[in-house]
Amino acid sequence: MSWSVGQVSGFAGVTVRTLHHYDRSGLLSPSERSPAGYRLYNSADLARLQQILFYRELGFPLDEIATILADPRANALDHLKARRQALTEQITRLQKLVEVAEQAIEVHTTGVELTPEERFEVFGDVVFDLSYATDAHLKWGDREGHQEALARAATHSKEDWRRLMAEAADWRASLLGAFDQGLPAADRQVLDLAEEHRQHITRWFTPCPPEMHCRIADDYEADPRSFALVVPPAQQRPGLAGYLRAAIGLNAERRTGSVHAESTQEEQR
Template sequence: MSYSVGQVSAFAGVTVRTLHHYDKAGLLSPSGRSHAGYRLYNEADLVRLQQILFYRELGFSLDQIAAIFKDPQANALEQLRARQRQLSEEIARLQRLAEVAQRAIQVQQTGVALTPQERFEVFGEITFDLSYATEAELKWADSDGQREAMARAAAHTKQDWRHLMNEAAAWRAELLAAFDEQEPGEGERAMDLAEEHRLHISRWFTSCPPDMHQRIADDFTADPRAFALVVPPSQQRPGLAAYLRQAIHANAARHTGGPGGIEEDG
């Protein structure tokens, strides 16, 4: 039995244009023609179309499908296994994104509600970049510290946020003064400021041991969005992120008993 392009398009759920494209690509050429010269598909053609649609549903490109059809025994199993691995990785990534979204919903539901005026009053120029927040959530997804920080942030009241942001602003002023006065990044004043920052994180969000603090500091120089959470762009100076990173690493060495250092606090 033979079927016209229109009939195949209707019951296969693809457009006539798609069928013509498959024909042009050499993937599916109708086996027959009507007396009037119209393309006609037979049962074997429909089986092949079903295979094409199956591979397309799995995300294979037309070139990949063509390679499989050239040598099904050699290519199909290998290609399917590779695609299975890719799909599994994509499923895992989407699952993590779903968890991020769920945590964001929880924060919105349980966190303090602020009007735009109150938000500016509390946070000032500090802004939270959603794209960075999502990436950070994925990066630290398996961290107990990240989960604790999210939970504690959600529990903060407006008064808590005002207190901690005022504390952060006072610390930031001291950091800018030390930098502008050209205090060395590995000097005692800079290291003391780094220690204040570490304790601020522990006090308001999650326990922040020196090694964790170093990883946070590395983000300051690697991603401007991370540093903007600490120092808003209007207050930044060239080299300031690297300066703070140097101070934090020096302070971590001091805590771990490095040269001239002190022992880690318990």
């Protein structure tokens, strides 16, 4: 018994165009043709289509499906195990993205509503990059400090944000002044600015021990989106992110003798 393209499309739940594509790619070519040249599928073809749809449902790309089906000796179990691992990782990532969305909703509904004029007044040139917020949550979301920082940020009033950003602007002006004067990262004035930054984080967001401060500083140097939260792009100078990272590392050494800070100091020699 054989079935036409239209019939197979109807009971298999795939489009005729998809079946034609499978035929052209060699993934599933019907075994028969009608006298008029129309494609006809037999039972073996349908069994192969069922396998294809099974692998497609699991997210396998067509070329990998073709590899599995083309070689009778191919170990489909290995492919399935690998796909299971990939799906597990994808599920974990999606679950974290759901958390990001939920926290964004919470901030939006319980946080401070600002007009565009008020937002500019409070935040100035500092722009919060949503893609960075998402990546940061995926990277640090399991850490208690990150969760606390988000929770505290959501409770800040409009006046809190004004004070916070004014404090940050004063600190930023001092940092830029030190950098432009050519003060080395190891200068006591610069180390005090690094400590002031650490205390700022503790005061407004979450307790920030020196080790955590060093991880934050690593992000400043590695990711421009992160550093833009501290120094807007229009105010940045070449090498400024590395300068701040070095100062934070040296301040950590001053307070704890951390290995991280020692390696940072070595980089400055």
